[in-house]
Amino acid sequence: MILPSASPISLLLGLAAAAAYAVPALAAARLQASGARVALWTAWVLHAATLAWSMVGSTPHFGFAPALSITAWLVLTVYGVERQLFPQLQARRTLAALGALAVLLALVFPGQPLHGAASPWLPLHLALGIASYGLFAAAVVHGAIMARAERRMRLAVDPDSGMPLLTLERLTFRFVTAGFALLTATLVAGLLFSEALYGRAWRWDHKAVFSVLSWLTFAALLLGRWRFGWRGRTARRMLYVGALLLLLAYAGSRFVLEVLLERSL
Secondary structure, X not given: OOOXXXXXXXXXXXXXXXXXXXXXXXXXXXXXXXXXXXXXXXXXXXXHHHHHHHHHHOOOEEOHHHHHHHHHHHHHHHHHHHHHHOOOOOOHHHHHHHHHHHHHHHHHOOOEEOOOOOOOOHHHHHHHHHHHHHHHHHHHHHHHHHHHHHHHHHOOOOOOOOOOHHHHHHHHHHHHHHHHHHHHHHHHHHHXXXXXXXXXXXXXXXXXXXXXXXXXXXXXXXXXXXXXXXXXXHHHHHHHHHHHHHHHHHHHHHHHHHHHOOOOO
């Protein structure tokens, strides 16, 4: 298998970001809070520099691993903002580990070069899709924190989440709502302007099918929340199913094309 290799600068920045992420991921218990926070912010900055270089500093590449890397960076951005409001929010170790994994994955699979003749609107279309990925991923993280807090409450243990459960629930559905709006815009743009964006008409391939199934799942979740008051385990299960379908829609399809079939779009 022959894969495109990351540029030397991308490789250096990515390895530095992964190493910085590894500090709070592996040694959080032995670090003071200030040290872990500095390491995480350093990793976040290096991660951003890696993404920026891969897009503008060399021949732009994109694929399933860069998409996951951007998603991880967006989730860490949301976490960083919320940490200022809720200092006791505990997800640093897990998110740092995911950040390191996403950076290393993007170094191994940097994706395919973006075609020079592609539509100038294509980056905006990709940005909308990746932003919806990030918002749904943030919703999944909040759902997982909420589930952990509920388990600890049932065991009469302090949930130590830094947020009341109702606040976590409201934030989770705000992320779902915002992600749903962006996903809707992405699908509408792809349906109406597919030929201008990709040089071909809309077609019902695996990416389109999984995307529409994901959209239907999130639509049902929001409708159920509004009409029937869905919450707790039922709502989280639908959130996880929708997020998994969305993951398969782009990252899964691109993984099969780029790695298993060694083809570009």
